[in-house]
Amino acid sequence: MRKNRGVRMALSLVAAMSMGLLAGCDAQQKEQVHLTVKTPALSSVSVCDPEIDSADEFLVKMARAFAAQYRDADVTIDVVTFSQTGEDGAVTDCFDTENAVDVLYEGYFNMATYIHTGRVVPLDDIITDEIRTDISESTWAISQIDGKTYMMPFLSLQNVMSYNKALFREAGLDAFISGEDEIQTWTLEEWETILNTLAERLPAGKYPMMMYAKNNQGDTHIMTLLRSHGSGFFNEKGKLNLNTEEGIAALQWLKDGYDRGWFPPKCENLEIIDAANLFRNGQLALYVSNNALVSVYPHLEIGYVNFPSQSGDGYATSFVTGFEVFDNGDEMKVKVGKDFVKFIYQHEEWLDYSAGGIPASSRVTEKYKDQIFMLDAFHRNNENAVDFTANNPNWRGVRAVFFPHIQDLLRGDKTAAEVAAALDADCNAAIEAGYKNSTLHQ
Secondary structure, three states, rough: OOOOOEEEEEEEOOOOHHHHHHHHHHHHOEEEEEEEEEEEEOOOOOOOOOOEEEEHHHHHHHHHHHHOOOOOOEEEEEEEEEEEHHHHOOOOOHHHOOOOOEEEEEHHHHHHHHOOOOOEEEHHHHHHHHHHHOOOOOHOOOOEEEEEEOOOEEEEEEEEEEHHHHHHOOOOOOOHHHOOOOOEOOOHHHHHHHHHHHHHOOOOOOOEEOOOOOOOOOOOHHHHHOOOOOOOEEEOOOOOOOOHHHHHHHHHHHHHHHHHHOOOOOOHHHHHHHHHHHHHHHOEEEEEEEEOOOOOOOOOOOEOOOEEOOOOOOOEEEEEEEEEOOOOHHHHHHHHHHHHHHHHHHHHHHHHHHHHHHEEHHHEEEEOOOOOOOOHHHHHHHHHHEOOOOOOHHHHHHHHHHHHHHHHHHHOOHHHHHHHHHHHHHHHHHHHHHHHOOOOOO
């Protein structure tokens, strides 16, 4: 994962400037429209353009091309990149200001919350038959609320665990190393053997597996670990359900691992970027990865394995990433924002950048299927992917209260049973607040 950059790239892109020489005062009468396109710092290595390695870079290219050909207004676009921990400051805190986001590109797990603010506009009027049939019905389904499409799917990222083969060999764990490009599965007993052996045999300064709880970044991966002993995480109503035998067992498993040296010392004070740096530096044997990050560690020999599960099949999580358009009280800006998104999906040159993950577009998938690393393996592993938000309307609220309880667990301030009860209470209160305060765009 690249280091967060918080870059602001200002693009003065006046689409009709050259036309003005020919059209005289008609071009001067076009409305001036300024759009703010925002994205978190996201690594994105697309096979269609090897020089691009982050989302903001291809968004800049898209913005430039869109503004150059647009005829309904003179368009100026700012592409703003914010840090992973700066989400609130970049989005909700900017509502009703000159820095308000007009178009957002990021993962659905954060974007879904904004739909319930009433500011995200439906996009069905820009979805042509060609666009709709190019994307699977299941992907459209998770982009919709009450039959309206609020998020445009661009690509998905399937998260599994990656392991450093050199550290496995150093610990004498050669038997668990695969020589194929595949996603492995290990039983819980095998996981414990591997982690205990790594803790015992790795030299000082090298650690078996990532763990962190400083903030909400990467919390989904910790949540996935809480399914390891058979917990479904949610009940049938979409509420957290960890205060069960299975949920408590998974929490206790993490606490026992903390005490056995499975994780870096004092990992409750670490964040996911710290774990990423340890893995990059060859100091961490197991870390989370996805199909877009495989080229980030070219100096490491890496294998892939599902998150642990009671069945032994393992778990993965699938993140859809795409676009939202916000209504900030200016009808023309809404129109131009929607036209910008439609432009991306109607031009193959720009849709091809979705090959930085698993493309939502069937056409792009077919075009680059032989170049996208382990595409078939990730497709086959879809059966092990779990829903990690249950379509809850305030997932950011859930994330805000989740990690402090993991801190309590790791520090030993609360027992696994106490943490399970507290997680259910606080996370479900956030979910209830989301339903109570939900407003859809009118």
